[in-house]
Amino acid sequence: MLNLTGYRTAHSSEFMPGEIFKIIWTEPVGTRGRSDRSEVPTNASTRFDESGTAFYQGIRRFIVVANDEGHCTAVPILTYERQGCKKRGVKPLKHGIIHQKGRQARPLPEEPKLGFPPVRAELYERTENLVKESRVNYAKLQTIEHNVPVLFIGRIDPEDFDSIVLPAIDRETERRAIRRSRASVGTKASSWF
Secondary structure (H helix, E strand, O other), X not given: OOOOOOOEOOOHHHOOOOEEEEEEEEEEOOOOHHHHOOOOOEEEEEEEOOOOOEEEEEEEEEEEEEEEOOEEEEEEEEOOOOOHHHOOOOOHHHEEEEEEOOOOXXXXXXXXXXXXXXXXXXXXXXXXOOOOOOEEEOOOOEEEEOOOOEEEXXXXXXXXXXXXXXXXXXXXXXXXXXXXXXXXHHHHHHHOO
């Protein structure tokens, strides 16, 4: 059972860019079984809905990158089952290390080179800490509605947010746009023949 002490529905104004929060997160199990669990939420348990479809439910951490009325855009903090970006199937160039202020950011032994510099987090929730395998996936923008209970646990160092987090998101968004653009050109070209 998940411990939800301190979780609450927060006002939209609290989802400031750079804030870090935890949320109850659900992911489909998928069809590949355990080998496809690269992004399973922390402390996840497998559950089943009324139709018998399996899903994981657990805690996931996010960094707010943009806020709007009723929802925000955030990127996840993941450990990939405590393997960091050594986990098979993870794309290291889309990630960066996140570590607590005052602690050293270190890649794991034999971890591939990551795409972005480390960012420092200041955690103000006393019971929280970031394990050494914590990584930010800058390519995975998620919309989070403000009507679900969350627990704010810290914030990204403002200097790191402006100089690392925002440019990383811009770069990943630009990459997606370029890939989409190239794909559509290829589709149009092949349909002409």
